[in-house]
Amino acid sequence: MKNLKINNRFTAELPADPDESNEPRQVTNALFSYVNPTKPANPQLIHASETVAELVGISKDEIQSEPFLNAFSGKEVLPETRPYALCYAGHQFGNWAGQLGDGRAINLTEVEHNNQFFTLQLKGAGKTPYSRTADGLAVLRSSIREYLCAEAMFYLGVPTTRSLSLMLSGDEVLRDILYNGNPAYEKGAIVCRVAPSFIRFGSFEMITSRNELKNLKQFVEYTIKHYFPEIEGEPKDQYVQFFQKVADTTREMILHWQRVGFVHGVMNTDNMSIHGITIDYGPYGWLENYDPNWTPNTTDSQNRRYRFGNQPQVAQWNLYQLANALYPLINDAKPLENILESFINKFNSDYKEMFLSKLGLFTSIETDSELITDLEENLQLSETDMTIFFRNLNRIKKEDSVENAFEKIIDAFYIPKEIANNVLENWTSWFSSYLKRLQTEKLSDEERIAKMNTINPKYVLRNYMAQLSIDAADQGDFSLVSEFYSLLQKPYDEQPEMEKWFAKRPDWARSKVGCSMLSCSS
Structure with a gap:
């Protein structure tokens, strides 16, 4: 791949694990460990993104080449590179988990193209020092879900990692899909995912938890230098600005999740990117029926910590853990607390504006909060498909009667016969208010609908x-x-x-x- 410009800033500037054995262990005073991918038995390319390839400097023709197959299946290491796995920690389901790290992900290299930097990472490429008792491999089902979802999110306008390639490894992988004592062999697969970096909240938590403050300072300054070059000022001011940037982009990401009905399912601090992009697509899902209490994760089925309606609060909690990790460099809690306190207030304000735009309302008036609250309650009276409901609102015209408007969204209900009596009365009341509210909008029906159709997707990866x-x-x-x-x-x-x-x-x-x-x- 002749135009792939290697630029390994991360490994060149940050401390490496001196132990290069590939055995599970605690890794201290290092941010990564060198490790080569496990060679697949018989790799096969299933699909590759031409647009992502172009983004990183790979041509369309090169996608079908043997070097591409070998490099992005882990069969061969790219020239002038040394693959590595990141060391990080995290809170999982609210509990401190200690060292975690890239247990089934291996960073191949960083590349530079068109003045942008990208990290190319294989997921499912074999064991690393952070794999604990696992094999570091991935199966076809989860790899397809990750490959498609990252790209689906990108085109929805949601900040995310990208997917370069999806390959079969040719190996069989043993998995217990529901953790119920019934393991079975499945087809192994490998996804190459692309991001500015895979630095997580847990990357900083790991260092602080071990009181490696020299490494913490070096790592934060590296991160600011390369990913937030606009930040200036005295060091402590820079660290606070860095936290503010992460809080802002995280808020924007969560807002997009709520807009399209996406539930991440595993919002642990080790799955939160400092770039405010969605990473680690595991047990995710889109809301089918509008249920703020739904989580796609069986592990979370009892407490529902990562349910759809709780994602903003979890994001704030995760940011609190990041603030704790940065605190030793700042030694002043107040600026961090101010950022954390403003997070939900800003989110709620942005959420209202976003929700109104989904309704085709682009100016705000005093009664809008009530309109939103009533709709959110109505959507839960009977199973109502979120995507179809909001998309079909584009059929409604200002001059429609309540009956006509309601008829245009009827397909969103899973059990239409339940829309009777009090439920029907609630919906009739809401549509009456909504139609009156539409009359106050200056945009024509055509202009309003065109804008709504850029906010409410028609297709999501159900x-x-x-x-x-x-x-x-x-x-x-x-x-x-x-x-x-x-x-x-x-x-x-x-x-x-x-x-x-x-x-x-x-x-x-x-x-x-x-x-x-x-x-x-x-």
Whole structure:
């Protein structure tokens, strides 16, 4: 790959683990460990993103080449590179977990292209010093979900890592999908994901927890220098500005999650990026019916810490842990506390504006909060598909009667016969208020609808769709992976030929493993 410009800033400037044995262990006074990927038995390219390849300096023709296959399956190490795994810690489900690290991810290298820097990372490429008792591998089902979801999120306008390639390894991997004592062999796979870096909140937590303050200072200053060059001033002021930047981009990311109905499922501090991008797609999902208490993660089914409606609060809690990690450099809690206190206030203000835009209301008036609250309550009276409901609001015109308006969103209800009596009265009341509110908007119907159609997606990667592509791929048919990849590149477009995917979750998917129930198993 002739235009791949290697630039290993991370390994050149930060302390490495001197022990290069690939055995699980505690790693101290180091931010990473050198480790080579496990060579796959018989790698096969399933799909690759031409746009992401171009982003990092790989041509369309090179995607089909043997060097591409070998490099991004882990079969061969790129020239002038030394792959490595990151050392980090984290809070998992609110509890301190200590050292975690890249247990099944290996960073191949950093590259520079068009004055931008990217880290290329293989997920599922084998054991690292941070794998603990695991094998560091990944299976086809989780790899398809990660590959498609990252790209789906990008085209939805949600900050995210990107997906370069999806490959079969040719190896069989043993997994217990629901942790119920029934392990089975599955096809192994490898995803190459791309991000500015894979530095996490837990990267700083790890160093501070071990009181490695010299490394902490060096790491924070490295991060500011390379990823936040606009930050200036005295060192302590820079550290506070850095925290403010992370808080701001995290808030914006969560706002986008709520806008499109995305639930991450594993918002541990080790899964939070300092770039404010979505990373680590495990048991995620999109809301089918609008349920703020839904989580896709079976591990979280009892406490529902990472439920849809709690994501802003968890983000703030995670930022609090990052603030604790940075505190030894600042020695002043007040500026950090101010940022944390303002996080939810700013989020709530932004959330109101975002929610109104989903309704096609682009100016705010005093009664809008009540309109939003009433709608959120109505959406939970009977199973209501979030994506279809908000997308179909684009059919409503200012001059519509309440009956006509209601009829235009009726397809969003899973059990239409439940929309009767008090439920129907509540909806009638809400649509009456909504139509009156539309009359106050200066935009024409056509202008308003055009703007709404850039905010409310028509197509998202519903869990049942991902599962259909997985089931087909298990049989060697990757056509649905390609079809969904194409579909999700234009999630706001009508795409009449893809209309069948603008549909509620089918009954068979209501309780099917992989559709409503997902675990942290790879």
